Amino acid sequence: MATTQTPHCYEALTVETLPTRLIGVADLAARVGNDPASWSVQEVGDGNLNLVFIVTGPSGRVVVKQALPYVRLVGDSWPLPLKRAFFEYHALTRQAARDPGMVPDIYHFDEAQALIVMEYLSPHIILRGKLIKGERVEGLGKALGLFCARTAFQGSDLAMNAGEKKADTALFSGNVELCDITEQLVFTDSYYDAERNHHTPELQPVVDELRADPALKAAAQYMLMRFTSGGETLMHGDLHTGSVMCTDTDTKVIDPEFAFYGPLGFDLGMLIANYLMAYFSQPAHRSADELEGYQDWLLDVTRETSTTFHAEFVRLWASERTGILYPPALWEDQGQSSDGARDALLNHIWNDAMGFCGVELHRRILTLAHNADFETIEDTAARAKLEARSLDMGRTILLARPSNTDDLIALARATNAKDLL
Amino acid sequence: MATTQTPHCYEALTVETLPTRLIGVADLAARVGNDPASWSVQEVGDGNLNLVFIVTGPSGRVVVKQALPYVRLVGDSWPLPLKRAFFEYHALTRQAARDPGMVPDIYHFDEAQALIVMEYLSPHIILRGKLIKGERVEGLGKALGLFCARTAFQGSDLAMNAGEKKADTALFSGNVELCDITEQLVFTDSYYDAERNHHTPELQPVVDELRADPALKAAAQYMLMRFTSGGETLMHGDLHTGSVMCTDTDTKVIDPEFAFYGPLGFDLGMLIANYLMAYFSQPAHRSADELEGYQDWLLDVTRETSTTFHAEFVRLWASERTGILYPPALWEDQGQSSDGARDALLNHIWNDAMGFCGVELHRRILTLAHNADFETIEDTAARAKLEARSLDMGRTILLARPSNTDDLIALARATNAKDLL
Incomplete structure (x- = not known):
């Protein structure tokens, strides 16, 4: 340090x-x-x-x-x-x-x-706490999907003046120490026996297997390169369910001190990973009669976040594409559609988001900063079984990205049914 | 401006x-x-x-x-x-x-x-002039392959301290106006009727076809995003054959005023495009008995640059991987090989390099700053026939990247035999 x-x-x-x-x-x-x-x-x-x-x-x-x-x-x-x-x-x-x-x-x-x-946000509380308690937030996926799309699009060379974006990139380049935390804890520490790591003891066989997979580590480190050298937009940088405050109907985002210029898909991917960890942890927090309905709701939120991100990005593409990237001069001004270009870019963003989702599904279980979704499960054997699903899904995603939201959600359901320990 | x-x-x-x-x-x-x-x-x-x-x-x-x-x-x-x-x-x-x-x-x-x-470099002259005159430079591909690999690797998070790299990224973020030239002239102007453009009149049908291809433009703009938001290393930023000075046995690189943090494969790709333009232009500069031998030599230089880049990157990977990216802690320190991770990264670099090569093959013919390889051909009909090959190869590469040097060279030979106008 x-x-x-x-x-x-x-x-x-x-x-x-x-x-x-x-x-x-x-x-x-x-x-x-x-x-x-x-x-x-x-x-x-x-x-x-x-x-x-x-x-x-x-x-x-x-x-x-x-x-x-x-x-x-x-x-x-x-x-x-x-x-x-x-x-x-x-x-x-x-x-x-x-x-x-x-x-x-x-x-x-x-x-x-x-x-x-x-x-002072009131009566907002931290979203992660609500998810552990089994509370629903109306419009959650929509609000966060819009937030991710709007901040990503408008902070990028799709919308900003190129000189201003470079100056802002330089400004946030000073956020070295907080980036260092992300670079080490999110992307690297999971994959070796780093000193500050800890994990639920019963997970050991799964952890050993994960750390023995060189292709998985290559995929994670490629995502680190994307994070540290992919300055596409100003990311929130730490958009998990502990950085969101909600009432039953209102959603706010807080704590962007990790902000840095990085990939358009980073915040979306990290957020989805945190929904998925809430999802995987639910069997320890809900009674049998509530479990399925609440897990379904969490996947609905995941879907709504993703589809809202997509729809808002499409809207902004049509109305606010004023930067140097993909200028209308190349398509619309020539009477051509830019839909193909836009969709290819959205695929790139989604692919990145899935990569970031994969590493986040690992690091919250294996490195220094765990999350309460799992950490509040006192029975470590039970906790490990659920954490193993998150690790498994992260690995699957990193090695072969789900190509769309449907595939992601199907994978989450399949993983949730797995008996891994 | x-x-x-x-x-x-x-x-x-x-x-x-x-x-x-x-x-x-x-x-x-x-x-x-x-x-x-x-x-x-x-x-x-x-x-x-x-x-x-x-x-x-x-x-x-x-x-x-x-x-x-x-x-x-x-x-x-x-x-x-x-x-x-x-x-x-x-x-x-x-x-x-x-x-x-x-x-x-x-x-x-x-x-x-x-x-x-x-x-004062003496008796060095600008490489482009030597290539137009049909002169050979011993060790050219090796020198430039080493230069590209060494500057790319050592300027990246593979080798540098992450904080120093971020500070240097901030410093070069000030190079806004020269980046603007690259962003417009290299990546965008080719694909629409930009005011400062000019091209050989006989090329018009090929140009029209190119500008009518939305997928091609999407690929070019994706490469612009990679250029402007892919700060992997300190690029030379303008590494064409006019930025290289040689004697018959010595090679130097000059004029890095376009330097900026960008993709690991940028300089390599731009350089290869300039070799290829020298190659395509040769029928207008060489007599029939010299032509084939000299064109073969230019492809040998292309191959040597690429294989040297690869070999030197592999050497540096083994000996100078001291940055945050792909740390030995994840492989070597656990008794595992990182060859797979390295080769996946080299594929990513090559893929980018080919994308940049594709746009450069276009912009030197279609936008403001042409190159002497073609520009010195006075017979515009003859010039257009050769330029059309460069445009065609650029388009092919942008839509489907050659997966390795052999494929690239085979494509160059096939394109050189095409009658496009």
Whole structure:
């Protein structure tokens, strides 16, 4: 890990110091109330990296998110630069412009303090928690399919001015340390006995088999090259069900601090993998009479995300193709259809998405940062049986990509019926 | 085109002003002689963009290359930023480190004057001129295959530190205007009636057919996306036979001002296309008794470039794989072979190279910057017949890539026998 240089004036907030320290932030006071003595402050960060405070006052409530100069999950032995707040801020502003209303409103950004004051989403909770509890969210697949398509398309050379896109690529190229986490944890650590790895003990035979497969590792590393050298658009970079907050009818996307220029299909693929892990984990969370219906719903969400992504991309292709890529001068202006070109590009995006989906289905079970879908299953033998399905599906996908959503969903159902341990 | 801001102190050199203006450049005087009155200065720039002076004095000779704030080929109606000299300088230093001796030595760089003082290569001449004259260069394919492999491998995440590679990617992201030239002229203008295009009149039916093929244009635009969003390594960016200088036994690469992070196969593919255009143009330059032998030699050079690239990549894979991509931890450290992973990656590189080769075979005939191989053929009917072969091969390659060098060469021979007009 690179060493982190903490700016001289940076200081981590605490529940006690927050009111005094943020008293001068007019945009905060305007929303919460002018008298900091009237504020109540709660620290609620349950993620892996940051401090998250909810500040409540007589006029309202906001969230204050502050980066720590190390990985919270691991401690100060793993330094992590504060500038990730800078990248999160810039990603949020771009996402807000590209899919208005889908990310929290930003009220204030303090680069030196690595601090963002933003909208308190209520009564939203983290999607992953809802999926573990068996709750449904109306319009989930549609909202996230639109988000993935709009941010992907509008952040790419399909829509942006080429010079501005290159300048923005350069800006996000500074997000080295967070990319390093993705590069190692998502794409590489799964496939060897990396020091920070852990997995459910009963999985060992499956893990051994996976790590003995050179073709699988070649496919995963090719996806790493796509990630690190495929700067097609500004990705969210960490779009899993823990980066989505929902009510029963509303969906928002948070936490884009891993933002980086990468493949058009990255966010879509990572998100689908997280739906699938929710799906595979359900037998441990649902009673028999609820299980099938809820698993079906999760696959419906997967399908809706994918078909919405496709449809919105098609819409944007027709209406907002203003960049250097696939210019209308080559087709429409000559009286020709560009549908074939568009569909070939959509196949490329889907193929990438499936590759990313495959590695994500592995890494959440084999490397450092697991997910609660599986981790909350206390019976490790039962957990391992379900995790094995996720590993199996990831391997199948990486070695031969499902060519469309139907094939993907059929594969998920078939895998869900497998007895692997 | 973006407008260019010329730094206040920048002033284009002339043959007359050069001695007075560069009198203080110690690294120049040390090589040429201390008394500028003893220098003789010649302007020899025959390229499309820059001023090039040869300065000769009692102790030696150097080249002074200075960027102009516009495209020389077009005039000041097409401004072009001086900072391209900055990118050329930085590319030259990286190439010199990665393949020592293959680029001119740099003696002095003046960013404000957009000026590089460098080695005078003698008796080297531009390779394209030698190929038109029917001269052979010993070791040409080997030298350029090594250059492409070494710069590609060592500039990528296979070898570099990931943070340094991202910082360097950001630096070269500033080379917007020269990328814009490539993006438009190489990948797009060929496929519609762009204003600055021109082509040999007799080609019209072939051109019409080409521009009527939507699948071909989709393939070309996919390669544009690969170029502009596939930052795998630091490319030379303009590696044609006009960017190579040779004696009968020595080869050097010059003019990397188009340098940018792009696909591992870009330079290789562009170079091969330029060999192939030399090959297709030969019937107009050689007598019947020389033709076959010289065309065979050009295909031998093509083959040697490709096989050397492959062999050197394999060697570097085994000995210099120190980056985040395909780390030995996943194969060798587990007692497994990574040959399959390497060969899959080499296939990906070759596939890209062929795509770039295809678009280059088109653009040198259809867009603004033609090449002398064809342009020096005065009989336009004869020229068009030969150019049509290049267009035909480019189209075939873009629609179905030759899977290896043998297939590529067989296709070149078959195309060379076609009567297309």
